[in-house]
Amino acid sequence: MPDEQPPRPAEPTLAEFREFVLNAAQERPGPGFWQSMYQDHYVRTVVGAADAYADHVGAPAVHARTGDPNPTDTDPLDAVRDIAAGYAADGADTRDDYLDRLADELTLDDVRALRIAGEAAVAATPRVIWAESDRGKKPPRIADEIGLTVSRVYQILRERPTAGEQPAGTAEERRRWAREYRKRHNGDAQ
Structure with missing residues (x-):
């Protein structure tokens, strides 16, 4: 049928993005001492932000997608x-x-x-x-x-x-x- 769309690839997860950033930094280190030091700082910053986001929103979002009625795992009382x-x-x-x-x-x-x-x-x-x-x-x-x-x-x-x-x-x-x-x-x- 001409109206059918090809299947969409699954969106990358936050964990996959984090892993990609860490692997890319190891595979392609910046040249020279100062550039690699800046790269290391930026990688730590991006990975830290991803981890903070996962801690803040990631776990509840996973629970919500699976239909968990209490996605934050908090006690309602x-x-x-x-x-x-x-x-x-x-x-x-x-x-x-x-x-x-x-x-x-x-x-x-x-x-x-x-x-x-x-x-x-x-x-x-x-x-x-x-x-x-x-x-x-x-x-x-x-x-x-x-x-x-x-x-x-x-x-x-x-x-x-x-x-x-x-x-x-x-x-x-x-x-x-x-x-x-x-x-x-x-x-x-x-």
């Missing part, structure tokens, strides 16, 4: 952990300064997402504690890792619903479930 660490820093002055910097960095959308994520984390906390307990982790260790008191972890473990007793989804249904649960287990009718 790193930013949240950084915020938590900054907030937990000692000293009122430090915290005030940190909050001022944080207010400059975050948008309203960022704060909304963090607030909703915080609510989700609070709602998931009992389930995470139950799962860790099921895996054999002891309550004192769970408390230490999650940042709650040991007594609160024990309380959450005691309040674990049995099969078929899972709390319903809406807030009103959860309150009704909690009242019924207290009534059945504690004789509390509040």
Whole structure:
């Protein structure tokens, strides 16, 4: 067919370019001491730039081409952990300064997402504690890792619903479930 194009050769990779530059410098050294010294400097500069580019963009680009959903291999919660660490820093002055910097960095959308994520984390906390307990982790260790008191972890473990007793989804249904649960287990009718 006349419309068919010949196959395109594959584009050279950054690694191939780096290798080409190093080989060309070895195969064709510049004449004389000063020219070869300049050539060596330029080769190191070009190869260093290629390496820096590969470190900055190369690995994520390779992952992205292969369909990796996390091309930078970063933990998606790193930013949240950084915020938590900054907030937990000692000293009122430090915290005030940190909050001022944080207010400059975050948008309203960022704060909304963090607030909703915080609510989700609070709602998931009992389930995470139950799962860790099921895996054999002891309550004192769970408390230490999650940042709650040991007594609160024990309380959450005691309040674990049995099969078929899972709390319903809406807030009103959860309150009704909690009242019924207290009534059945504690004789509390509040």
